[in-house]
Amino acid sequence: MNEFSLIEEFFADCTQKREDVVLAVGDDCALMTVPSGCELAVSMDTLVVGVHFTAEADPAALGHKALAVGLSDLAAMGAEPAWATLALTLPEVDRAWLVEFTQGLSRLARSYGVQLVGGDTTRGPLAVTMQLHGFVPRGKALRRDGARPGDGIYVTGTLGDSGLALRARLEGLPLSQETLCCVEHRLDWPQPRVREALAIRPFAHAAIDISDGLAADLGHILKGSGVGAAVEVEALPLSESLRASVELDQAWALALTAGDDYELCVTVPAKYRDRIRAVLSALDCPCALIGTIEEEPGFRCRRQNGASFIPQQQGYRHF
Amino acid sequence: MNEFSLIEEFFADCTQKREDVVLAVGDDCALMTVPSGCELAVSMDTLVVGVHFTAEADPAALGHKALAVGLSDLAAMGAEPAWATLALTLPEVDRAWLVEFTQGLSRLARSYGVQLVGGDTTRGPLAVTMQLHGFVPRGKALRRDGARPGDGIYVTGTLGDSGLALRARLEGLPLSQETLCCVEHRLDWPQPRVREALAIRPFAHAAIDISDGLAADLGHILKGSGVGAAVEVEALPLSESLRASVELDQAWALALTAGDDYELCVTVPAKYRDRIRAVLSALDCPCALIGTIEEEPGFRCRRQNGASFIPQQQGYRHF
Numbered sequence: 001m002n003e004f005s006l007i008e009e010f011f012a013d014c015t016q017k018r019e020d021v022v023l024a025v026g027d028d029c030a031l032m033t034v035p036s037g038c039e040l041a042v043s044m045d046t047l048v049v050g051v052h053f054t055a056e057a058d059p060a061a062l063g064h065k066a067l068a069v070g071l072s073d074l075a076a077m078g079a080e081p082a083w084a085t086l087a088l089t090l091p092e093v094d095r096a097w098l099v100e101f102t103q104g105l106s107r108l109a110r111s112y113g114v115q116l117v118g119g120d121t122t123r124g125p126l127a128v129t130m131q132l133h134g135f136v137p138r139g140k141a142l143r144r145d146g147a148r149p150g151d152g153i154y155v156t157g158t159l160g161d162s163g164l165a166l167r168a169r170l171e172g173l174p175l176s177q178e179t180l181c182c183v184e185h186r187l188d189w190p191q192p193r194v195r196e197a198l199a200i201r202p203f204a205h206a207a208i209d210i211s212d213g214l215a216a217d218l219g220h221i222l223k224g225s226g227v228g229a230a231v232e233v234e235a236l237p238l239s240e241s242l243r244a245s246v247e248l249d250q251a252w253a254l255a256l257t258a259g260d261d262y263e264l265c266v267t268v269p270a271k272y273r274d275r276i277r278a279v280l281s282a283l284d285c286p287c288a289l290i291g292t293i294e295e296e297p298g299f300r301c302r303r304q305n306g307a308s309f310i311p312q313q314q315g316y317r318h319f
Numbered sequence: 320m321n322e323f324s325l326i327e328e329f330f331a332d333c334t335q336k337r338e339d340v341v342l343a344v345g346d347d348c349a350l351m352t353v354p355s356g357c358e359l360a361v362s363m364d365t366l367v368v369g370v371h372f373t374a375e376a377d378p379a380a381l382g383h384k385a386l387a388v389g390l391s392d393l394a395a396m397g398a399e400p401a402w403a404t405l406a407l408t409l410p411e412v413d414r415a416w417l418v419e420f421t422q423g424l425s426r427l428a429r430s431y432g433v434q435l436v437g438g439d440t441t442r443g444p445l446a447v448t449m450q451l452h453g454f455v456p457r458g459k460a461l462r463r464d465g466a467r468p469g470d471g472i473y474v475t476g477t478l479g480d481s482g483l484a485l486r487a488r489l490e491g492l493p494l495s496q497e498t499l500c501c502v503e504h505r506l507d508w509p510q511p512r513v514r515e516a517l518a519i520r521p522f523a524h525a526a527i528d529i530s531d532g533l534a535a536d537l538g539h540i541l542k543g544s545g546v547g548a549a550v551e552v553e554a555l556p557l558s559e560s561l562r563a564s565v566e567l568d569q570a571w572a573l574a575l576t577a578g579d580d581y582e583l584c585v586t587v588p589a590k591y592r593d594r595i596r597a598v599l600s601a602l603d604c605p606c607a608l609i610g611t612i613e614e615e616p617g618f619r620c621r622r623q624n625g626a627s628f629i630p631q632q633q634g635y636r637h638f
Contacts, residue, residue, distance in 0.1 A: 023460070023462065026543070028527060029362040029393060029395070039350045043349075044448075046406045046441045046448070048441050085363045089367055122371070123367070124369065125443065129406040129448045
């Protein structure tokens, strides 16, 4: 089997058909049109076997996650998803594996109107690189450098669940069957906050998605914006699963430092406090006000009683 | 060292600064603007250690080639290069290696005005995925489906040199030092035909770049356009190096089936015969008329005396 039939057989028709795609898989390049008045947002992520997932990982979940992490990056910019490209490196052509991988990928792609427009397939150690492409009206992107002192810091959903799943999987932390099921689903089938991000965009100053841990990712906003933050640990949104499984100190530490949650962290000026809650509530998305952007640089994490809280873990380090 | 400092240290400033880049490396997405009236052309390619290059390969050449293959795909569409993204998977952070890789990449990028706008760095077996992004005026792309009976089939430069280098490297074919130097340079430092493609665009019906071998790549044009071709082997452009190193039959076979030449194969209507020679001559680019597009499907490769010529090798198969 050669590269061309592999792409045609498995990927040519697996996703949404979009009118802005002039030419998809099957030529030297894909050709697309960007709506006038919009900027093009692109994000590229690689998942490597033995580093980000195991060789035994569910291929459908892998296809889903490869797309989800890119969609989450688009969400973090307030961009509307449009197209994906896929570079897939495979040790061999395993049709059953490819069918499942494609299904996981295409289900998520269809639900966000994303078309797979091109890519490359190569032989080698299993790895998946996806690039996502989206649109954002000119000048309206949610950047890391927009946070201002006085902004409220909001987080969607709950934090630390994927970290708990990883501790169970890698360190053997014992969990109830029900909890394991919940948190592994969060780890393996992340749901990017695309709709939420588009609803938030008019009201937020800055945004990031939480892929490497809240402290690390909020840290990027602080650095990019030249500001600091005070966060109250009791305000961190924790799931029942997480609360029931570890001590509160550990739960906070996971919420602050564990990655792979793919929730949004946004900073919003005080005047939009009600609006942000209203638009997220309309989407059934939980939303927690966890702290405030301050002028003084640094990340200050405190208990309600004023004591400092210093988590014992660090965000994911890539090297 | 984490992902962020790696990108910042080695890649943030390594390439051209472009005015159409709103936001490059350092946020969740890069943001760019596409000129109005243009389509966006994208192409993604992966090079994997042990498959496309060896662990001992010159990192500067690898950086160059990773970009060159994408630029060659843009050229094949008649697209003007603009931005690149890079997914780099590394077994470890080797600063000397990274410096050289970046130099090879950035030298070529600057010479075509390409800015590296984003990407990902991950740990794992060495692999390089690059996506190239370019512009082409709406409806003006050179596609594989545009060839028409009567079109002349033209090839830039010479064919088979990279194939000769591969035979020397992998099979120990003995070559003179001078020849080896010439053909290895073609294999390791391919020069994409970007300027040539832009000059040809107004006159050509269809184009492809020769990455998998002329027969295979011209075959894609024939299939895409629903036509056939007659090619005369004596017209294939061969370098002195190739002619001097193997029998003529083998030289033709390499020119027809070996990949990695990154020359252009274009089909041009008869009325533009002089124009195509003139625009390429102005760029000092050799150009050979090797055959004709015919209505009857199939690829007919003949000697001048009318006898069929069937090469003994096949184009590169990815699996």
